[in-house]
Amino acid sequence: MTAEQKKKGYLCEISCINEGKVCTVRNQMNSDRTMTQLASTFKALGDPTRTKIIFALSKEELCVCDIATLLKVSQSAVSHQLRILRNMELVRCRKEGKIAYYSLDDDHIKALMEEGLRHVIEK
C-alpha cells in the first residue's frame, strides 16, 4: 500500500494505539443491530417536538389535539411525530370513538426522560 493510499485514509491503514483496550471494548460491544436500534431510539427522542410529546405523555395520557394545544404545534405535525413514536414503539395508541389517546409504551421511556433531564439540568 502506497503512502498516497495511506494519506487517503484507507480503513485498513488506521493504526490502533491501545490494542488491549480496543479488544476489551470489542468483546463487550453489542451487535450492530442492537446498537443501531439504540441509536434509532435516541434519535426518536432527539427532536424538540417529540421530546415534549414524550414528556407530556410521561405525565398524562393525552389525545392528539390535547398535545397540539399544549405544544402550540399543528395537528398534522403532532400526528406525523406520533407516527414516528408509534413505529419506534415508544408510545401506544388507544381509540375511544374518534379520539386517539396516546400514552408511553413502557417504563424505560420515562426513566430515559428523567435521566436525560437530570443530565441537562446539572449542566
Place this chain on the structure above:
Amino acid sequence: MTAEQKKKGYLCEISCINEGKVCTVRNQMNSDRTMTQLASTFKALGDPTRTKIIFALSKEELCVCDIATLLKVSQSAVSHQLRILRNMELVRCRKEGKIAYYSLDDDHIKALMEEGLRHVIEK
C-alpha cells in the same frame, strides 16, 4: 375566523378535549430551553456512529484512532463526531503528546446508555 381558515389549521383554532390534563402537564413542563437542550442531548446520542462511540467510552478511555479501528470508520468521520459530542459536553478530551484521549463527561451519559439498552433489548 372563517371555516376556510379553520380548515387550514390555524393554531388558535385547535380544540382541546381534556383541558384539565393539559393544564396539569403544562404546569409540570420544563422551560422550552430545557426541553430543547434535552432533545439536543438525545439527538447527539441518536446516530449509530456516535452511539457506538459513547458505548465504547463508557467501557474504556480511548484515543481517536482506537475508536476508528474499533468502529471501522475513518479517522475523519470519528473526529467530526467527537467534536459534536464534545460540544454537547457528552465527552471530554485529554491530550497526551499528540494523542487525544476521550472519555465520558459525566455518569448520567453512561446511565442513559444502560437504560436505553435495557429498553432496546427488552423489545
Place this chain on the structure above:
DNA sequence: TGATTATATGAACATACGTTCATATAAGAA
C-alpha cells in the same frame, strides 16, 4: 531540519428530516 504521525476541520455532496398543505378516513351530531 524535514518526514511522519495523530488529530482537527472546511467544503462539497447525497441523503434524511420536520413542517406545511391538501386531502382522506371515520366517528358522531344534526
Place this chain on the structure above:
DNA sequence: TTCTTATATGAACGTATGTTCATATAATCA
C-alpha cells in the same frame, strides 16, 4: 343523509446531517 370533528397521511419544500476528500496543525522522530 349531510355536516362537523378528530385523526392520519402523501407530496413538496427548505433545512440539517454524516461522510468523504483535501488540507491544516502540532507533536514526535530521524
